[in-house]
Amino acid sequence: MVATVATLQDEVQALRDQLREREEEIAARDAKIAQLNDLLKQALQREFGASSEKIPPEQARLFDEPVGEAAVDPAPIRVQGHDRQQRRRPRLSPDLPRVEVIHDLSDTEKICQEHGCALEPLSEVTSEQLEFQPAKLYVLRHIQKTYTCPCCTGQVVTAAKPPSLLPKSLATSSLLAWIVASKFCDGLPLYRQSAIFARLGVTLDRTTMAHWMIRVGEQVQPLVNLLWDRLRAERIVHMDETTVQVLDEPGRTPQSKSYMWVTTTGPPTAGIVLFHYAPSRSGQVATDLLGDHSGALMVDGYEGYNGVCGNDNLTRLGCWAHARRKFVAAQRAQPKGKTGAADQALALIAKLYRVERAQAEAKDLGRYRARQAQAVPVLKQLRAFLERNQARTAPQTAFGKALTYLGNQWPHLVRYVEDGAYPIDNNRAENAIRPFVIGRKNYLFSQSIAGVRANANLYSLIETAKAHGLEPHTYLRQVFERLPYVQSVEDFEALLPDAVKNDV
Numbered sequence: 001m002v003a004t005v006a007t008l009q010d011e012v013q014a015l016r017d018q019l020r021e022r023e024e025e026i027a028a029r030d031a032k033i034a035q036l037n038d039l040l041k042q043a044l045q046r047e048f049g050a051s052s053e054k055i056p057p058e059q060a061r062l063f064d065e066p067v068g069e070a071a072v073d074p075a076p077i078r079v080q081g082h083d084r085q086q087r088r089r090p091r092l093s094p095d096l097p098r099v100e101v102i103h104d105l106s107d108t109e110k111i112c113q114e115h116g117c118a119l120e121p122l123s124e125v126t127s128e129q130l131e132f133q134p135a136k137l138y139v140l141r142h143i144q145k146t147y148t149c150p151c152c153t154g155q156v157v158t159a160a161k162p163p164s165l166l167p168k169s170l171a172t173s174s175l176l177a178w179i180v181a182s183k184f185c186d187g188l189p190l191y192r193q194s195a196i197f198a199r200l201g202v203t204l205d206r207t208t209m210a211h212w213m214i215r216v217g218e219q220v221q222p223l224v225n226l227l228w229d230r231l232r233a234e235r236i237v238h239m240d241e242t243t244v245q246v247l248d249e250p251g252r253t254p255q256s257k258s259y260m261w262v263t264t265t266g267p268p269t270a271g272i273v274l275f276h277y278a279p280s281r282s283g284q285v286a287t288d289l290l291g292d293h294s295g296a297l298m299v300d301g302y303e304g305y306n307g308v309c310g311n312d313n314l315t316r317l318g319c320w321a322h323a324r325r326k327f328v329a330a331q332r333a334q335p336k337g338k339t340g341a342a343d344q345a346l347a348l349i350a351k352l353y354r355v356e357r358a359q360a361e362a363k364d365l366g367r368y369r370a371r372q373a374q375a376v377p378v379l380k381q382l383r384a385f386l387e388r389n390q391a392r393t394a395p396q397t398a399f400g401k402a403l404t405y406l407g408n409q410w411p412h413l414v415r416y417v418e419d420g421a422y423p424i425d426n427n428r429a430e431n432a433i434r435p436f437v438i439g440r441k442n443y444l445f446s447q448s449i450a451g452v453r454a455n456a457n458l459y460s461l462i463e464t465a466k467a468h469g470l471e472p473h474t475y476l477r478q479v480f481e482r483l484p485y486v487q488s489v490e491d492f493e494a495l496l497p498d499a500v501k502n503d504v
Contacts, residue, residue, distance in 0.1 A: 035396040037333070092128055099131070137200055140172060163484035166215055173480035176216055179209055181473040184435070184455070184462050189443040210451065217454020219483055222492050224457045227272050227464060228289075235295040236266030236421060238429035239305070241281060242437060245445040246452050249279060254445075257281075260456065262433040263289060266298065266423055271498060273432045273463035275456040277449070283307040290314075296419075298426045301409050318412030321425035324349045326402035333398040341389055342399055345406075348385065351378045356424050368420030375417050383410070432463055461497075468497040475500060 110119045146158040165173055182188040188196075190206040190213075197204045231237065241261045247254040258279045265272045278285040283304035290297070294313035299305045300322045309316035327349070330342035355374045359367040386406055393400045406413070416422040436459055446452035465475040479495050486492055493499060 031394040031396055034394060092130060098128075135178075135200065137197075137202055165219060165480045165483055166212060169212065171212055174477050176212060176480055177473050177476035180213065180216065180458055180476055181462070183213070183443075184439060184458050185472050187435075187439045187442045192442075210447070213458070214448075214450050214454045216480070217457040218450075220457050220461055220479070222486075223479070223495060224274065224460050226489075226492060226496060227274055227460065231263060231265055231272045231274060232291055232293045234265045234272070236298065236423070237290065237293060237295065238264045238266055238298045238423070238426055238432075239286060239289075240300065240426060240429035240433050241285075241302075242433055242440075244277065244440065244452060246277075246279075246447075246449060247445055248448045252279070258452070259285070260433075260436055260452075261285060261289065262429055262436070264429050264432045266296070266428065267421060271464065271467045273460065273467055275436065275459040275463075277452045277456045296422055298423055298429070300426055301405060315415060316412050317415055317422055318409045319426035320349060320352060320413060320416075321427055321430070323402075323406050323409060323413060326405045327399075330397075330399040330402045340399075341385075342402065344385060345382070345402070348378055348382050351375075352424065362420075364420030366420065368417075371417040371420070379414055379417070382406075386410070435459065435463065465497040465500075468501045470497055470501055 105119070111117070112119055142161050144159045144161055146156060148157070149155045165176065171179075179190075179193060182193055183190065190209045193209065194204055194206045239261065241259045243257050244260045245254070246252075246256075246258050249256065249258065256279075258277065259281050261276045261278060263274045263276070276285070276289055281302075281304055283306060286305055286308040290308055292311070292313075294311070296315040296317055297305070297309060298317040298319065299309075300319050305316065308314065324346065327342045327345040331340075331346060334340045334342060352375050355370055355378075359370045362370065386403060389399075390403045390407060393403055395401065395404055416424050446455060461476070461479070462472045465472055475497065478500060482491075482495060486495070
């Protein structure tokens with residue numbers, strides 16, 4: 001009898017073990033299904049959905065009250081329709097030159113048909129249109145006069161020709177500036193520019209123009225070096241990186257990924273934008289670029305920044321835009337029309353940004369006080385939200401990934417409230433790197449290391465000039481014209497965007 005009871009107990013335990021294993025299999029399967037559903041919804045969103053991460057103001061204010069223990073699905077929000085407003089006629093800048101075209105009556109029309117007397121001027125009706133004149137190309141023919149002394153044998157004196165940026169090249173400073181600005185500002189690859197020049201009656205091979213870009217990029221290297229020195233002296237720096245393909249890299253296949261790193265200054269200057277090519281995404285690149293920089297570094301969650309941020313004098317700041325982006329992906333993975341926990345997180349993050357917008361024009365001290373009074377309580381709500389949801393959410397889902405990112409980056413994300421000068425996100429670097437990303441979509445790759453390094457230098461000069469409010473082509477033309485005459489460090493400093501802007 002005892003043996004029978006023991007046998008039954010063993011069988012029951014075996015059944016319980018099988019049931020537990022089955023439940024674990026079902027839970028793992030459900031988690032996998034949820035993960036695959038998230039991936040499917042994200043793929044559909046990328047393919048067919050809107051790319052904007054903005055959420056309606058009504059949705060951002062759903063959770064203005066403190067977040068409770070459980071999320072309650074609110075009633076659906078109906079957004080009232082609106083009438084499309086008529087677009088205003090664009091205004092023409094008063095700085096543009098004006099050419100007057102007078103429309104007058106003929107001598108016959110100036111006679112009154114009823115009384116036969118001459119009509120008297122009464123008023124004018126003025127309207128304006130924008131005229132366009134295509135680019136104009138012409139050849140500069142340099143004629144150097146040569147003289148000889150009739151009394152001396154063999155004495156010949158020839159007038160000197162002004163030095164040029166690229167000696168023995170047919171390209172002038174204005175042409176080089178135009179090609180550089182077209183490629184790095186407007187995203188026009190050299191082969192398209194070659195076709196445009198052909199329509200204007202000039203044959204310019206893209207290989208020739210590529211060599212010009214490399215040589216020009218090398219010529220501006222001293223200016224870029226000076227900008228790096230200034231950036232490392234700034235208190236707040238932003239950094240980001242993106243991929244770039246270089247076909248001819250020694251020891252690497254053309255399909256290998258290389259990286260373009262962007263580093264920008266933060267407030268209050270925000271006037272330096274620098275690009276740097278590196279064959280890898282190693283954190284050593286950031287360490288080499290920043291050197292012994294002390295202050296604050298705003299970056300995303302990439303672990304490669306851990307090395308440079310190990311410096312005791314460097315404070316690492318986390319990017320709330322990246323944290324928010326994870327919850328936007330989770331929100332889009334929710335069932336259509338449903339409001340869930342991701343919306344709670346987005347509503348709380350929106351509160352943080354409302355504080356920043358309200359203090360956009362404030363001094364650092366005022367912004368610090370506002371953050372302590374208004375943002376810190378919201379951060380406490382977010383921390384409670386994180387702890388409440390992280391334990392009960394599968395980490396493989398989009399919402400789970402958002403929570404994991406928020407938890408891992410929390411010490412860096414909350415640090416911005418410690419100083420009114422600290423930024424809340426890394427949007428400055430992301431906006432700075434966008435022109436390169438747009439250009440990459442057009443010209444796809446760089447042929448050589450020399451080419452991609454020249455690209456980095458020219459992007460640096462152009463984006464820094466734009467940050468100072470300078471028109472890129474005009475600035476580049478001035479730099480290219482004056483570079484051949486430079487003889488000292490002071491001469492190079494006079495060509496930096498801030499110096500040129502002050503001269504205008």
